Amino acid sequence: MITLYGTAHSRTHRVLWLLRELGLAFEHIPTDFVTRENRDPAFLAVNPNGRVPALVDGDITLWESLTINLYLSRRYGGEIAARGFVEETLAMQWSMWAAAELDKALFLAATNLRFFAAADRNPDDVALALRKLSRPFAVLDGWLTDRRYILGDRFTVADLNVAAVLSLVRLCGLPVEPYPAMSQWLGGCLDRPAADDYLRLDFKLSRLPPENYIFMFL
Ligand SMILES: N[C@@H](CCC(=O)N[C@@H](CS)C(=O)NCC(=O)O)C(=O)O
Incomplete structure (x- = not known):
């Protein structure tokens, strides 16, 4: 199961875009940095940088939006993946x-x-x-x-x-x-x-x- 943290009005939109291109099912937790949800200890355990987006996919936890996209496309991508x-x-x-x-x-x-x-x-x-x-x-x-x-x-x-x-x-x-x-x-x-x-x-x-x-x- 893929879980994506971060509101759409943040760099999280980069990952939302790719997940939609890939048609993957995922859980979206819209952690909001404007209301400081990103400073919550539960979120800091996912991303110690306290920034969104972050993504958990099974046993891998990732942060950095563009790296998350490179990972997802490599793992699940068809046409959109680099070959x-x-x-x-x-x-x-x-x-x-x-x-x-x-x-x-x-x-x-x-x-x-x-x-x-x-x-x-x-x-x-x-x-x-x-x-x-x-x-x-x-x-x-x-x-x-x-x-x-x-x-x-x-x-x-x-x-x-x-x-x-x-x-x-x-x-x-x-x-x-x-x-x-x-x-x-x-x-x-x-x-x-x-x-x-x-x-x-x-x-x-x-x-x-x-x-x-x-x-x-x-
Ligand atoms: N290089 C990171 C930057 C992430 C980032 O700066 N996210 C902002 C929102 S767009 C954030 O979470 N800011 C809240 C904070 O730093 O307190 C990435 O691309 O994922």
Whole structure:
């Protein structure tokens, strides 16, 4: 039995998307970081980082959203799984790249454009994030110029992981016109029926003191 912890309005949506693509049965425990359920000792026993998502599948417990997806696709995936050593390595490369080069900068932009209360937003942080993102955006755009998907001609876990991280682009309306190949590919990925939960996100952080915001996302 697969158990997934974390609300859909969090990085947990990355795993929800993959589980739906795979059509797997799972129990969803919507551990909410806004109400601090992630600091509960029972949840810390699952993920000592106190962050969502986390996943338990039989005798394996995993955290880190993109790693969870690589695991699930390798274990249960058909078409969506990377095939063989080279594809698996490339899927890992692009997933680690998304976590290292995109994730924090995207959240810095998103928090200051949308998630933080208006009085706590800092336009300088948005500008810094967009500057930082311009290099990886150009890299992905170049890679996709002559490819339909990241690993070639079919949608795989590599696309899902990178597009799920990039879903903040759509959520916050970040400017991506200078990257037409990336933009078209991203639209196609996010329009998949299994993807849409997080994109309807509308929640407020106003119940929390602002000093907590930064720790919850970055
Ligand atoms: N690198 C982790 C990041 C997980 C993460 O930061 N989750 C946030 C929600 S999107 C969280 O649980 N924040 C609550 C906290 O840190 O207190 C992953 O991709 O799974």
